[in-house]
Amino acid sequence: MRHQRQNSIHYFFTTAPLPCPYMPDRYERRVVSELIGRDVLDFHDMLSLTGFRRSHSVIYAPACSGCQACIPIRVKCRDYTPSRTQSRIERMNSDLSWQICEPISTDEQYALFSSYQHVRHPSGEMSRMSFDDYQSLVEDTPVESSVYEFRNDQGTLEAVCLVDRIYHGLSAVYSFYNPELTRQSLGTYMVTWLIRRAKELGLDYVYLGFWIKACNKMAYKSSFRPAQIYHNGRWVDCDGDAPLGRE
Secondary structure, three states, X not given: OOOOOOOOOOOEEEOOOEEOOOOOOOEXXXXXXXXXXXXXXXXXXXXXXXXXXXXXXXXXXXXXXXXXXXXXXXXXXXXXXXXXXXXXXXXXXXXXXXXXEOOOOOHHHHHHHXXXXXXXXXXXXXHHOOHHHHHHHHHOOOOXXXXXXXXXXXXXXXXXXXXXXXXXXXXXXXXXXXXXXXXXXXXXXXXXXXXXXXXXXXXXEEEEEEEOOOOHHHHHHHHOOOEEEEEOOEEEEEOOOOEOOOO
């Protein structure tokens, strides 16, 4: 007799209000659930499709009173066409080589991560992360995760992207790069590279987390088109400014 797979029971919690890292003078709350149980991969896929994001072994979505600034966004990879700027950035970084690694932290990655945080986000909580904290960020994953490393022709590590696999797409969890190479726009390059990688794998979407139009550090995500945002309980096309209402 074949036994049917039993789904686990999942509980959701709401966090206490904390200062918002993106919008000054606002507070954020999140609805959170642990990624545990026999059906953890299915659970992760299901919540990712409703705008949740993974961090370590939990998955979360904004639940802020009176604020809806954080909007889940994904790129339609099969229809993606790079802008002139994105094409230029790809050419500028064409000498970079890449490799896929297991989600295992290294001293080399951490050194680049620390440099990036201290230059790009000096007042953020992540700038105070120890190696153990970074190791947890990379390795504490109950789903299918990979680390993409990008190196120059001398073999120097220049950029890193932590990526989750969803059944029909890739989810960019966190990325960082050499902060001295500002002219190379490595953040944009990694997104364009990830979109092309997803197309090679026959996947439909790249999930970019939350688009925050009012925050310069997060507003760039709508420049990768065609894009969709999670709006009123469904994914709809977005023109970079507002939803278009088409699924």
